[in-house]
Amino acid sequence: MTELKNDRFLRALQRQPVDVTPVWMMRQAGRYLPEYRASRAVAGDFMALCTNPEKACEVTLQPLERYPLDAAILFSDILTIPDAMGLGLYFEAGEGPRFRKPVQDAKAVEALEIIKPEQDLTYVMDAVRTIRHELNGRVPLIGFSGSPWTLATYMVEGGSSKDFRRTKQMAYNQPEVMHMLLEKLAQSVVAYLNAQILAGAQAVQIFDTWGGALSHAAYQEFSLDYMRKIVDGLIKSNDGRDVPVILFTKGGGQWLELMADTGATCLGLDWTTDIGAARARVGNQVALQGNMDPTILYAKPERIRQEVKSILSRFGPGNGHVFNLGHGITPEVDPAHAGVFIEAVHEFSAEFHDAQ
């Protein structure tokens, strides 16, 4: 494999010294970029982009052409696993993702098979290989998956949900059925992320988008326990380098100690958590990724720069910080504002690092 030219991101995840704080944005290949909208218009729709490795590669690289980002992230959807399990993913305009065959009882859960990624999701593995090749060592490539709980919410509800009523009903009234579902998902996620790693992903992130909708106790039982199993099951190093794992539970700020105990390399923080307090709590165990409110990107450039400074100061000097937004960048953001953000991270963070 080609030598990595910019390894700031991987070094920061391992809490090693860096020259400046590395930065990337969740959903950085997305609708706020006119070139992304153009690619998507040509491809037809979102899934057509995901399932075509060349197109997926094209849009993955677009933000890197514009901005000095320190990592690329595979362009894909979190719902590829349930789709591969036969649930029939589709998207309805303005409605978000939907499944033709939701999973709502024991029989449906029993019928699910653990995925074989290279066979069932060839297009994802081909996308990883293509992107890694095209990146040519420029920055590391991040692979990802939804968490078992997050995937389960879409599978049981049949799409997005406000209160996750059906999913929680299954968890509360038929915990054995929910655990069977989560176990199959956890095994599938392990297989999926390991296949991504073998195909070339140099770090992986688990998106637990809806873990924060659970109570403290239910989070541990239905989300965290399965993420721990995933961390345990992942390939620890590949191609002579450790493969870091980032765990991101949106709304998980109260549970950082529990999350750090999974053995993850890094915790993703949403913007509600004070990153300085988070570092004091778990900074000797894990790196931290985050955590600017994505809506700050709607503010004036000077305000964006001020916020970047403030978060860098809250984290303080030393190692173990990957700058990111606290959630995905939204479609209406001005791409110039994203640029201001990314450059501010590099500009202002140098003083917090002695290295190089």
Place this chain on the structure above:
Amino acid sequence: MTELKNDRFLRALQRQPVDVTPVWMMRQAGRYLPEYRASRAVAGDFMALCTNPEKACEVTLQPLERYPLDAAILFSDILTIPDAMGLGLYFEAGEGPRFRKPVQDAKAVEALEIIKPEQDLTYVMDAVRTIRHELNGRVPLIGFSGSPWTLATYMVEGGSSKDFRRTKQMAYNQPEVMHMLLEKLAQSVVAYLNAQILAGAQAVQIFDTWGGALSHAAYQEFSLDYMRKIVDGLIKSNDGRDVPVILFTKGGGQWLELMADTGATCLGLDWTTDIGAARARVGNQVALQGNMDPTILYAKPERIRQEVKSILSRFGPGNGHVFNLGHGITPEVDPAHAGVFIEAVHEFSAEFHDAQ
């Protein structure tokens, strides 16, 4: 005034001994009750119920007829203040609240006048007096208001919002305009809650429904600081009894210490916080209210009872707990399940109290 027959709720708020843990439910006078739906059908719509003191009294008392609740809460809307300021509140089916005249610039904020509750919101004060009279000392009556930040989000967005983009844009780009708006709202809330107290409310709750959408720093600047001003400005005792203040920031579990420092009597917890950990953090300063996940009410009765037991055990023996849901009860809940919940609180909590 008539002597209070059941003062468990007020005693628990003051962390005084009680025989069993008091319980009420946010939105207990609501659409899950067939008798509420009937009253609403007769009245015409939601605002017709709110603005008619007799009707508001009727629906406030409905859940007390069904369940052994330990408090009544004024039936009203959190958006009465902006409506009284002239923004033109209306409700569109399935769309939630809307304002005809949103407040989106300095000029609009400057034009707002601080409300005079007895004059501008006579119907609310009349409802408080009517309910208090009809309660006849059965249980205490809770008055309430939205927090300044929460009211501001609806006023600036013109209704509900997913990411509060306009409101945050105002906060980030024109903080002086946002602070002017929040200051006017804080003064209005003080006047509004004090008028409710003088009309007969025996405790008040501040609903900071959207404070949890802010970053740690922005929460303090734009939400918490104004709630502290409100707590400072409230009448401390009336009719020979202290008037407790409950502060409820949904999603505020990371900020309990800051919230307790406002001087509030009690903090409302959503279901994501471990109430045992919360008690360890701030239990020597404030009482705690909460915190069962409202979706548990969709589970089987035995599972509901188990969850009640678990929360009581997490809080542990001693004083200072008001049982509640972590958010409002939802329209599709079976009223029998709400009954199971409320009775379980009284049944299982006796062992945690020595009093009486």
